[in-house]
Amino acid sequence: MDISSQLLQWYRSNRRDFPWRTTKNPYKIWLSEIILQQTRTSQGLDYYLKFTDTFPKIEHLASAKETRVLKLWQGLGYYSRARNLHATAQYVQDELQGIFPKSYEDLIKLKGIGPYTAAAISSICFKEVKAAVDGNVYRVLSRIFDIDTAINSTEGIKIFQKLADELICKKEPGDYNQALMDLGATTCKPKNPLCDVCPLQSKCLAKKLRIVEQRPVKTKKHKVKNRFLNYYCVEHHAQFYMKKRTENDIWKNLYDFPLSEADCAKEDFNQVELKALEKIIGENTFTLEKARRYQHKLTHQKLHINVYHLKSKNEIKKGHFIKVNPREAMEFPVPKPIEKFFKELFNGLDFER
Numbered sequence: 001m002d003i004s005s006q007l008l009q010w011y012r013s014n015r016r017d018f019p020w021r022t023t024k025n026p027y028k029i030w031l032s033e034i035i036l037q038q039t040r041t042s043q044g045l046d047y048y049l050k051f052t053d054t055f056p057k058i059e060h061l062a063s064a065k066e067t068r069v070l071k072l073w074q075g076l077g078y079y080s081r082a083r084n085l086h087a088t089a090q091y092v093q094d095e096l097q098g099i100f101p102k103s104y105e106d107l108i109k110l111k112g113i114g115p116y117t118a119a120a121i122s123s124i125c126f127k128e129v130k131a132a133v134d135g136n137v138y139r140v141l142s143r144i145f146d147i148d149t150a151i152n153s154t155e156g157i158k159i160f161q162k163l164a165d166e167l168i169c170k171k172e173p174g175d176y177n178q179a180l181m182d183l184g185a186t187t188c189k190p191k192n193p194l195c196d197v198c199p200l201q202s203k204c205l206a207k208k209l210r211i212v213e214q215r216p217v218k219t220k221k222h223k224v225k226n227r228f229l230n231y232y233c234v235e236h237h238a239q240f241y242m243k244k245r246t247e248n249d250i251w252k253n254l255y256d257f258p259l260s261e262a263d264c265a266k267e268d269f270n271q272v273e274l275k276a277l278e279k280i281i282g283e284n285t286f287t288l289e290k291a292r293r294y295q296h297k298l299t300h301q302k303l304h305i306n307v308y309h310l311k312s313k314n315e316i317k318k319g320h321f322i323k324v325n326p327r328e329a330m331e332f333p334v335p336k337p338i339e340k341f342f343k344e345l346f347n348g349l350d351f352e353r
């Protein structure tokens with residue numbers, strides 16, 4: 001039996017049940033694929049349910065405010081995915097009369113849809129013969145065929161795509177793609193793969209050569225940059241000053257506080273921070289209520305964050321800040337460290353009333 005037949009046979013009795021596996025609706029498949037990028041399935045499931053509940057059809061997502069979309073996405077990270085999701089929904093609704101493109105070639109033209117997502121949607125929903133190559137697929141193929149070309153090199157990307165295109169089942173491309181992903185996620189795992197129950201064990205070169213743990217090969221990651229952020233959560237008469245992040249930087253279009261960035265870690269709120277704050281919001285009299293320190297890791301950045309809760313004597317006039325009460329503050333999409341800070345700061349407040 002060839003690899004794709006063996007894989008499909010295994011898939012019929014081992015496939016994982018997810019809500020997106022009960023539909024061929026391209027809108028829902030697209031949502032699931034974007035949410036599941038860089039995300040564990042268990043975490044992605046909650047977000048998929050939230051999104052399909054709130055926006056059951058593409059027109060609902062297209063007509064939503066971006067702030068609402070980002071708020072729903074909060075905690076999932078890689079916020080460009082949410083911004084692109086929203087922009088693409090609007091494009092499909094306005095320019096394509098709400099009809100999702102059906103072919104790989106048209107799907108890949110949409111914002112936020114790359115080769116993997118276009119292949120997944122076109123094969124699952126429209127049976128187009130396109131191999132979807134994600135991290136799971138790289139791992140499985142590199143092991144079965146003992147390929148030592150780095151999966152994150154230009155050459156590696158080409159080699160694996162070509163191999164995947166040759167192997168794909170032409171009759172059931174969608175199931176085949178999902179089968180390979182499932183095998184990678186449940187059996188051919190990064191650590192301690194379950195080779196003894198793997199349907200492809202007799203064909204697997206890495207198993208035969210006992211080098212499973214050495215596949216796939218990956219080139220070294222970029223150096224991680226440390227950043228030191230000082231946030232000033234300024235309160236005046238139970239209201240807080242916030243602003244939208246509009247620069248091309250992390251967390252674009254989320255909301256945060258007055259911010260200064262330092263070259264190195266700071267121990268306490270002192271004259272240096274006070275001067276930095278006054279530069280942003282003008283002179284004032286402050287009392288420091290609370291200080292919290294967080295570390296937050298992104299793909300290429302490690303953030304060292306101080307959040308200072310300061311009560312100011314006077315209204316803030318300088319800078320383009322919005323003044324919000326705790327309930328309004330909680331409605332904004334905010335970065336994870338600020339979400340944590342709010343949870344502590346507003347702990348005990350009843351927002352239901």
Ligand code: SF4
Nearest residue numbers: 143188195198201204
């Ligand atoms: S035999 Fe082991 S290493 Fe090879 S594909 Fe199966 S699970 Fe992966």
